[in-house]
Amino acid sequence: MDLELQSKKTALVIIDLQKGIVQFPGAPNATTEVVANAAKLSQAFRKQGGFVVLVTVGSRDGGDLLHPIVDQPMTTSVQRSADFADLVPELHxxxxxxxxxxxxxxxxxxxxxxxxxxRRGIDTLVLCGIATNIGVETTAREAYQHNYQQIFVSDAMTGLTAAEHEHTLQYIFPRIGRIRTTEQVLTALGL
Structure with a gap:
């Protein structure tokens, strides 16, 4: 296999697997599948002594969020519950x-x-989460500009639509990293 991972130099970065976001239907992968695969990956990384990063999007009062004038708003006025930014329990x-x-x-x-x-000498990131073309892709572009090697776990991420997900996997990720499945990453970790 062309993928070898050193757990001490590789971090798992999981984007926005929080209660307020996983409630939305994902496409093409169901959010339940994404959460299950991310949980497998996080357990494997911890078992190997790897660094696990859990990212959430949150706000104190909305004043710290961006408010651009746009043609297509991200969401309608969604009422955020008190546990909106809480990580899903499956991530343990x-x-x-x-x-x-x-x-x-x-x-x-x-x-x-x-x-x-x-500080930990990490040079490679394994990225997954929601949404493929928003939080994951933006983080991936930033990581690319910071000169990190990247692996994108295609079955541990999903988009708001299948077209958005597929566009990122077909046109963006192959230019800044490698695309693999959960099982391929687990195999590369020696599991």
Whole structure:
């Protein structure tokens, strides 16, 4: 196999698997499948002593979020529940996990993610989460600009629509990293 992962130099970065986001239907992968595969990956990384990063999008009062004038708003006025930003329980958050709260699409801007990865000597990221073409893709573009090697787990991410998901997998990710399945990543970890 062309994928070899060193757990000490590779981090798993899971984007927005939080209660307020997994409630939306994913396409083409169901959010339940995405959560199950991300949970397998996080367990495997922890077992190998790897660094697990759990990213959520949140806001104190809405004032720290971006409010651009757009032609197509992301959502209608969704009422955010008190547990909107809580990670899904299937991820079994551990004290060794690094938690990142972002206030926009990407996990690097305005957070300590790059600092924490570099301090640990990490040079490769395994990315998954929701939505493929929004949070995952923006984080991937930022990681590319920070010179990280990247692996995108196609069956551990989903888009708002199948077309958006497929566009990112077909045209963006192959230019900035490698696309693999959950099983291929687990095999590369020696599991």
């Amino acid at each position: 958050v551990q004290p060794t996990d690094h938690l990142v709260i972002k206030h926009q699409w990407g996990a690097f801007f305005g957070t300590d993610l790059d600092l924490q990865l570099r």
